[in-house]
Amino acid sequence: TDSNNYAIDTQRPTATIVVTNDSLNIGATSLVTITFSEAVTGFDLSDLSVANAVLSNLASNDGGKTWTATLTPTAAITDATNLIVLDAGQVNDTAGNVGTGIAISNNYAIDGERPTATISIANPNLTVGQTTTVTFTFSEKVSGFNLDALSVANGSLSNLVTGDGGKTWTATLTPTANLNDPSNFITLDNRLVNDLSGNAGSGYANSNNYAINTVALTGDPLFRVTDPAPPQGAPNPPLQPIVFGRPTGVLGLPIGFPPLFEQRELGAGLPPVGSIFLRNGALAPSYIAQVFGTDRAGDSSASGFLGLGGGDGGVFGSSTLSSLFNRETHGDDSPLKASDNQSIKGPGDPVQGARGMFGAPSLGQQLQQLKDTEQRQVMDLAHALQQVGISEMQA
Known part of the structure; x- marks a missing residue:
């Protein structure tokens, strides 16, 4: 079985x-x-x-x-x-x-990735008659890309082609004529572009900026000439000393005088006193000033002297008799020194010597004024003048 x-x-x-x-x-x-x-x-x-x-x-x-x-x-x-x-x-x-x-x-x-793109403009400064190449580079090959996906400011694109199967594209940018605009862009709508797998892009891609100046010049060129502007911060020219010539003009009063450096001519035919101190050399302008000093005792008494200045000592030089006016007041009996070192008794020296320059009226006019106010000081001055050879003065 x-x-x-x-x-x-x-x-x-x-x-x-x-x-x-x-x-x-x-x-x-x-x-x-x-x-x-x-x-x-x-x-x-x-x-x-x-x-x-x-x-x-x-x-x-x-x-x-x-x-x-x-x-x-x-x-x-x-x-x-x-x-x-x-x-x-x-x-x-x-x-x-x-x-x-x-x-x-x-x-x-x-x-699983969407395509992206970069846009590069070869010449970002376009003038009359110029064009430039625009390059579009995608992250991967794309299909369906055409000029409709692009927005161009103040210009137009043409001749869009690819040489590598769709990853890199080029086009020609022609700017709008008769326009001046420094800020322009090309914009790509990525949603209108698909990669080979069918993935659509997202967002937008912008090119680098390009400037347009296509305004044509017409007529003859205009030439404009202007003075050059001075340089900023230029150093000031150095100060130059002013050399004055011999003073000229009409003399005034000792206190209220005309322009400071005028020619001094003494009245009564008396030569300038500068000849006294230059030992018969060339005459040089000298000046007469009246100087007052207040006594230190505080009793409001004052003393005054006729001062001789100038000569060859410069504009503010002092004469041989300047020591009469460069001494402090020591009292009524302080001796005064003349050029030959002889002592002259006097009521006291003024506090400061006379070195300013004043107008010079005649010697007789000045002595007459001093005689009316301070007789004693006139005598002391006459004594001092005798020591240096002046034998006659009008009083």
């Missing part, structure tokens, strides 16, 4: 994996089908290794021989080479045979 039937299963299960959409862009998913050589048990997602993506919704509708899942790529990743791998050693058929080896899916590409 025949035995009961028995089944023999000595084959290990194998599998194939197919990714339906092998080019995944932003937001895309794909169906993945895992087909075994026979029904299997114990199969789950932990048996699968997925590159740059995740699988979900694993299920079988035929008892375990065919399984499906959903593949979702990782966001913001671009990778052209990706695989799903099954470790068959983790799967058993219904007879308990363990699978062997590995199963690998077909390749799938992931493009």
Whole structure:
């Protein structure tokens, strides 16, 4: 008789994996089908290794021989080479045979990034009759790019072409005529450009600034001549000394005199007193001043002298008799020294010698005034003048 039937299963299960959409862009998913050589048990997602993506919704509708899942790529990743791998050693058929080896899916590409662009203008300063090349460089090759995606300020673009399959594009920029504008841009609307995976760009891309001056000059050129401006901070010219000549003009009173350096001429034909001190040399202008000094005793008494100054001592030089007026008041009996060192008794010296210059009326006029006010001082001065050779004075 025949035995009961028995089944023999000595084959290990194998599998194939197919990714339906092998080019995944932003937001895309794909169906993945895992087909075994026979029904299997114990199969789950932990048996699968997925590159740059995740699988979900694993299920079988035929008892375990065919399984499906959903593949979702990782966001913001671009990778052209990706695989799903099954470790068959983790799967058993219904007879308990363990699978062997590995199963690998077909390749799938992931493009999870949007295209971006930069815009460069070769000549940013455009004048009459000039054009320039504009270069558009994308982060990846794009399709559908045309001039409608561009906004051009005060100009127009033409001859848009690519020489590398869509990653780099060039065009010619022609500025608007008869215009002067220093601030201009070319703007690309990235939303109107797609990469080869279908991802649309986002936002806008702006070029570097370019200036336009296409105002044509008409008529003859205008030449304008202006005086040069003085340099800032120029040093002041050095001061130059003023050399005065011999004074000229009409003399005035000793106190209220006309311009300071006028010629002094003494009345009554008397030569300038400078001849007294220059030992008969060339005559030099000399000056007569009346000086008063207040007594230190505080009793409001005063003393005065006729002073002789000038000669060859310079504009403010002093004469031989200047020592009569350079002494402090020591009292009524202090001796006065003349040029020959002889003492002259007098009522006292004024506090400060006379070195200013005054107008010079006649000697007789000055002596008459002194005689009316201070007789004693006139006598002392007459005595001093006699010592240096003057033998006659009008009193």
